[in-house]
Amino acid sequence: MARTFQVGDTFTHVRECDRYRPIYYAGASGDFNPIHIDPEVGQAAGLGGVILQGLCTLGWAVEAVGIFVGDPGRIRRVKVRFSRPVRLEDTVTFQGRVTVLEGHRLVTEVTATNQRGEAVLKGAVVEASIG
Amino acid sequence: MAIDKRFIGREYGPYTYTIGAEKMREFALALGGAHPAAGTPGEAPAHVSPLLHDAQAAKDGPYGDLIAFPSFAVVFAIRPFGSAVADPELGINLLMLVHGEQELEFLDVMRPGDVMTTTGRIAEIFEKAGMEFVVVTSESRNQRGDVVVKGTWTAVIRG
Numbered sequence: 001m002a003r004t005f006q007v008g009d010t011f012t013h014v015r016e017c018d019r020y021r022p023i024y025y026a027g028a029s030g031d032f033n034p035i036h037i038d039p040e041v042g043q044a045a046g047l048g049g050v051i052l053q054g055l056c057t058l059g060w061a062v063e064a065v066g067i068f069v070g071d072p073g074r075i076r077r078v079k080v081r082f083s084r085p086v087r088l089e090d091t092v093t094f095q096g097r098v099t100v101l102e103g104h105r106l107v108t109e110v111t112a113t114n115q116r117g118e119a120v121l122k123g124a125v126v127e128a129s130i131g
Numbered sequence: 132m133a134i135d136k137r138f139i140g141r142e143y144g145p146y147t148y149t150i151g152a153e154k155m156r157e158f159a160l161a162l163g164g165a166h167p168a169a170g171t172p173g174e175a176p177a178h179v180s181p182l183l184h185d186a187q188a189a190k191d192g193p194y195g196d197l198i199a200f201p202s203f204a205v206v207f208a209i210r211p212f213g214s215a216v217a218d219p220e221l222g223i224n225l226l227m228l229v230h231g232e233q234e235l236e237f238l239d240v241m242r243p244g245d246v247m248t249t250t251g252r253i254a255e256i257f258e259k260a261g262m263e264f265v266v267v268t269s270e271s272r273n274q275r276g277d278v279v280v281k282g283t284w285t286a287v288i289r290g
Contacts, residue, residue, distance in 0.1 A: 027161065029161075071182065076236065078233075
């Protein structure tokens with residue numbers, strides 16, 4: 001790869017949870033838990049409406065790092081804690097920073113915050129191979 | 132009601148899944164922000180890698196074929212976790228369940244036609260801060276027997 005990376009490099013990726021995204025993601029992933037597609041069930045579960053699948057948010061964090069390293073096939077590991085639901089029409093900003101570079105192994109820490117500045121993921125780490 | 136720790140070690144699977152090109156593409160585009168319509172998964176937004184959806188670009192690329200978006204693996208690798216939390220013997224109230232944590236390791240890329248076999252087991256059951264945690268680990272191998280995806284799936288059951 002022509003591109004070089006350094007510890008401390010940063011990157012940003014912004015995604016919007018548009019109105020039908022949880023339904024599209026349900027269709028693609030098979031996760032049809034009604035809290036993601038039925039507002040009444042979301043209300044009854046105390047969530048105030050439908051929420052996006054956490055694994056979609058995880059995917060967006062992976063996407064952020066895949067774009068940063070230039071190839072989604074280079075992602076080797078992702079680890080996240082789901083700290084707050086993503087709701088319809090939320091905008092999630094992913095900010096990443098390279099924390100470790102050892103040979104071909106690149107480790108990033110990624111934060112994910114909604115438009116109110118609240119973290120929707122905690123302790124997110126995404127690793128890639130840049131060899 | 133506490134979940135009985137004797138279920139630690141209980142195994143689920145094997146479950147077999149054949150990866151199809153259109154399903155991979157559909158996943159990458161739905162995650163990537165496309166708007167599907169009848170007959171099409173939608174236009175790929177500019178940030179979505181062509182290696183995930185453009186057959187010609189993928190053929191000319193580093194893998195020689197389309198590859199799956201890494202977390203496409205959840206489509207099949209979630210199966211042992213889903214089976215464990217719905218296992219009637221564990222008696223989990225699914226309405227109180229939230230997905231707390233997730234880890235995925237990707238040891239290789241996934242291509243159309245790969246046949247993935249997933250097994251999993253309950254690795255941990257514990258209580259913390261008045262909530263119960265069930266941790267399931269999974270391992271998915273391709274048709275050559277190589278481990279391609281490892282997962283650690285953590286459910287939190289609100290008290």
